[in-house]
Amino acid sequence: MTGKGGTGKTTVAAALALALAAEGRRVLLCEVEERQGVAQLFETEALPYEERKIASASGGGEVHALAIDAELAMLDYLDMFYKLGRAGRALKKLGAIDFATTVAPGLRDVLLTGKVCEAVRRKDKAGWPVYDSVVLDAPPTGRITRFLNVNDEVAGLARVGPIHNQAQAVMRVLKSPQTAIHLVTLLEEMPVQETMDGVSELRAAGLPVGAVIVNMVRPVLLADAELAEVAGTENSAGGAAGNGKRRTAVAKALSQAGLGGARRGGVAERLVDPLLAQAHEHAQRVVLERDQRAEIAGLGLPVRELELLGDGVDLGGLYRLAESLRRQAVAPIREDADAPVAPDGDDAYAGDAGDADEEAVDEVFAGAATATRASTDAEADADAADTEAEADAANNEPEV
Amino acid sequence: MSLESPLLEIDPLLDDPKARIIVCCGSGGVGKTTTAAALGVRAAERGRTAVVLTIDPARRLAQSMGLTELDNTPREVAGIDRSAGGSLHAMMLDMKRTFDEVVAQHSDPERARAILENPFYQSLSAGFAGTQEYMAMEKLGQLRAQDAWDLIIVDTPPSRSALDFLDAPKRLGSFLDGRFIKLLMAPAKVGGRAGVKFLNMGMSMMTGTLSKVMGAGLLRDVQTFVAAMDTMFGGFRTRADATYRLLQAPGTAFLVVAAPERDALREAAYFVDRLAAEDMPLAGLVLNRVHGSGADQLTAERAVAAAEALEDAVAENLADPGIVDLPAGKADPDASDVPDETRDRGGKDPQDRTELLAAGLLRLHAERMQVVARERRTRDRFVSVHPEVPVVEVTALPGDVHDLEGLRAIGLRLGGGRPAAA
Numbered sequence: 001m002t003g004k005g006g007t008g009k010t011t012v013a014a015a016l017a018l019a020l021a022a023e024g025r026r027v028l029l030c031e032v033e034e035r036q037g038v039a040q041l042f043e044t045e046a047l048p049y050e051e052r053k054i055a056s057a058s059g060g061g062e063v064h065a066l067a068i069d070a071e072l073a074m075l076d077y078l079d080m081f082y083k084l085g086r087a088g089r090a091l092k093k094l095g096a097i098d099f100a101t102t103v104a105p106g107l108r109d110v111l112l113t114g115k116v117c118e119a120v121r122r123k124d125k126a127g128w129p130v131y132d133s134v135v136l137d138a139p140p141t142g143r144i145t146r147f148l149n150v151n152d153e154v155a156g157l158a159r160v161g162p163i164h165n166q167a168q169a170v171m172r173v174l175k176s177p178q179t180a181i182h183l184v185t186l187l188e189e190m191p192v193q194e195t196m197d198g199v200s201e202l203r204a205a206g207l208p209v210g211a212v213i214v215n216m217v218r219p220v221l222l223a224d225a226e227l228a229e230v231a232g233t234e235n236s237a238g239g240a241a242g243n244g245k246r247r248t249a250v251a252k253a254l255s256q257a258g259l260g261g262a263r264r265g266g267v268a269e270r271l272v273d274p275l276l277a278q279a280h281e282h283a284q285r286v287v288l289e290r291d292q293r294a295e296i297a298g299l300g301l302p303v304r305e306l307e308l309l310g311d312g313v314d315l316g317g318l319y320r321l322a323e324s325l326r327r328q329a330v331a332p333i334r335e336d337a338d339a340p341v342a343p344d345g346d347d348a349y350a351g352d353a354g355d356a357d358e359e360a361v362d363e364v365f366a367g368a369a370t371a372t373r374a375s376t377d378a379e380a381d382a383d384a385a386d387t388e389a390e391a392d393a394a395n396n397e398p399e400v
Numbered sequence: 401m402s403l404e405s406p407l408l409e410i411d412p413l414l415d416d417p418k419a420r421i422i423v424c425c426g427s428g429g430v431g432k433t434t435t436a437a438a439l440g441v442r443a444a445e446r447g448r449t450a451v452v453l454t455i456d457p458a459r460r461l462a463q464s465m466g467l468t469e470l471d472n473t474p475r476e477v478a479g480i481d482r483s484a485g486g487s488l489h490a491m492m493l494d495m496k497r498t499f500d501e502v503v504a505q506h507s508d509p510e511r512a513r514a515i516l517e518n519p520f521y522q523s524l525s526a527g528f529a530g531t532q533e534y535m536a537m538e539k540l541g542q543l544r545a546q547d548a549w550d551l552i553i554v555d556t557p558p559s560r561s562a563l564d565f566l567d568a569p570k571r572l573g574s575f576l577d578g579r580f581i582k583l584l585m586a587p588a589k590v591g592g593r594a595g596v597k598f599l600n601m602g603m604s605m606m607t608g609t610l611s612k613v614m615g616a617g618l619l620r621d622v623q624t625f626v627a628a629m630d631t632m633f634g635g636f637r638t639r640a641d642a643t644y645r646l647l648q649a650p651g652t653a654f655l656v657v658a659a660p661e662r663d664a665l666r667e668a669a670y671f672v673d674r675l676a677a678e679d680m681p682l683a684g685l686v687l688n689r690v691h692g693s694g695a696d697q698l699t700a701e702r703a704v705a706a707a708e709a710l711e712d713a714v715a716e717n718l719a720d721p722g723i724v725d726l727p728a729g730k731a732d733p734d735a736s737d738v739p740d741e742t743r744d745r746g747g748k749d750p751q752d753r754t755e756l757l758a759a760g761l762l763r764l765h766a767e768r769m770q771v772v773a774r775e776r777r778t779r780d781r782f783v784s785v786h787p788e789v790p791v792v793e794v795t796a797l798p799g800d801v802h803d804l805e806g807l808r809a810i811g812l813r814l815g816g817g818r819p820a821a822a
Contacts, residue, residue, distance in 0.1 A: 157519055246754075254762075
């Protein structure tokens with residue numbers, strides 16, 4: 001999950017994790033920016049570098065969370081792959097870990113993405129994936145391609161050896177159909193522009209783009225005719241005289257509703273101008289938002305919308321957003337021109353997988369009840385797929 | 401009852417000839433870049449010779465200042481009113497180029513070439529996390545040293561946290577002092593020193609381990625790079641320290657930028673604490689995108705009640721009231737649950753139409769008043785923790801800013817509504 005700063009990408013990532021965890025699934029939500037945003041959202045204490053359960057979903061579903069710390073990931077990594085327990089600590093003392101995690105080119109990002117991919121591939125004793133899905137609250141849109149592609153770059157730098165192999169393994173996961181990169185935006189020019197740029201960069205790098213999630217969508221409170229009227233684009237009222245007449249009529253209506261006198265200088269009359277000014281701003285915003293929606297639609301990606309929660313996102317709000325995502329079936333969505341490989345011939349990947357017109361494929365399985373863009377077949381399959389997906393070892397999804 | 405904080409007076413800050421650097425910091429998406437640009441325009445039109453340094457991959461400042469290209473050199477911004485004797489330049493940080501320039505400036509041509517061609521360097525300079533912050537500081541130092549401008553306005557990088565910008569020089573310093581760097585350079589240096597034997601043993605163990613982990617090729621690249629950079633490190637460190645001190649100097653002012661949202665203000669509060677801890681001079685908080693209402697005497701509750709009364713009246717007017725079923729006594733003022741039918745049907749009669757328009761205006765107002773109240777609560781939380789921090793509120797514009805006119809409008813709000821001319 002990526003998005004411009006201020007678009008609420010952490011919130012949406014958390015809501016997606018909750019949505020994916022429904023129906024008894026196990027989801028890991030990772031954060032990599034050392035901001036403890038996840039802990040704040042779930043109203044828990046700061047997360048350590050350790051996977052722990054932070055929320056429950058329906059049917060025994062669980063969301064686990066992990067705040068990945070580059071330095072600890074490095075030691076972890078050294079220990080895991082080279083059994084370098086002591087030498088690792090020696091490296092730390094020497095400042096090598098500092099070097100690796102702050103200055104060495106991209107090593108920090110390699111470690112972060114590496115840890116995420118490790119969680120994706122981890123299996124339990126019986127050979128099932130430990131997590132059904134992994135959601136990554138990733139760096140912002142401006143840095144996402146470089147962040148995810150860092151392993152390609154590192155594989156080029158370290159041409160042989162374990163780092164090379166590790167980097168390539170991570171890249172294979174990130175570029176596989178198991179991954180979908182969702183972008184969070186607002187209906188404002190700059191975030192939308194950044195989303196457009198981000199999508200073309202991701203596409204150019206061959207990274208799998210998922211859906212655009214429009215966050216904090218505000219309700220339109222006026223009907224079209226009223227919007228046109230206050231925006232002054234409809235000329236039926238006609239000029240200054242018409243405006244004057246409209247003002248008087250509105251003042252009368254306000255007065256009727258018990259808001260004071262409609263006469264010039266009356267309480268209701270004095271409300272008219274500020275109220276019309278607010279409506280004018282609202283109308284401008286609605287027009288602007290329509291333009292932005294059109295821009296987003298031009299990307300040809302699945303689009304999902306989340307309403308603005310007036311009082312900010314608390315835990316209850318987070319569950320509401322998750323429910324909304326579930327209803328809109330944002331759970332595994334991926335832009336995929338090629339048919340995604342359904343592992344083991346499993347039909348968990350429902351939908352028109354091989355759609356030649358590059359229409360995004362909604363793969364409905366992780367408990368998504370309906371799919372707004374998926375075919376009816378996909379909807380019918382959703383329930384069946386639900387159970388099968390669970391038993392499908394290869395089907396765990398990193399959601400970025 | 402809302403809390404009061406001292407008003408942040410932007411114009412005196414911009415006019416003070418002793419003010420040489422203004423740093424705009426804050427979390428992402430709060431309008432930092434726009435604020436920096438608007439301050440630049442306003443300062444220039446009030447007579448300062450100003451330059452705006454932005455660090456932003458989306459080239460948004462470029463758009464808002466009507467420039468098609470911002471490279472690593474400050475370009476004059478056209479369309480600035482120069483009648484007060486000021487001017488405005490703007491530039492966007494090109495990380496790689498800044499890094500290359502530093503390398504070229506501080507080493508002989510042969511060594512510079514070796515560094516520039518090193519694959520490790522090429523990756524490092526192309527902008528991995530952290531490099532941006534170092535280079536921003538480097539560029540700020542350069543601009544200050546050039547002394548061509550009497551006011552430098554800096555927009556900070558869109559970091560994961562606003563604090564990265566402050567940490568950059570120290571991190572660089574501790575890294576350069578680190579034993580690891582010395583170790584990497586050791587093969588070239590250890591000859592003839594005391595304790596060589598011990599160091600060599602340690603070294604061969606380390607090199608063995610490193611080469612196992614990194615692959616021999618990468619380790620060699622890193623070592624070559626570090627060796628080639630060796631002579632420059634001292635310079636880096638000296639300049640990073642100098643820039644850090646520059647930020648603490650009396651000529652510098654920090655503006656923390658935020659939006660009236662919980663996360664942004666929380667980040668702002670952290671930043672205020674941090675600046676105090678680092679002895680960095682905070683001028684105040686710029687609170688962007690604040691909503692107000694010209695009709696704030698009318699509460700959200702009364703507006704909703706009045707809207708309902710109007711909608712009920714229209715519904716009753718309709719010939720077939722059976723179709724329209726308006727729930728009575730709605731508690732949630734957010735809900736605009738007038739059936740479209742009512743609107744459509746009401747739209748036919750001019751009287752009904754006006755009443756529905758008035759109802760719509762009232763519901764809109766109720767929503768606005770709720771936004772106002774929410775923003776006020778968020779702001780008050782910050783103010784109660786930091787009552788001493790001066791604040792200026794900038795009212796929200798309906799659209800985004802992408803021209804000088806828009807920047808002037810923001811500047812006007814920053815200046816408390818007074819026109820730019822001093």
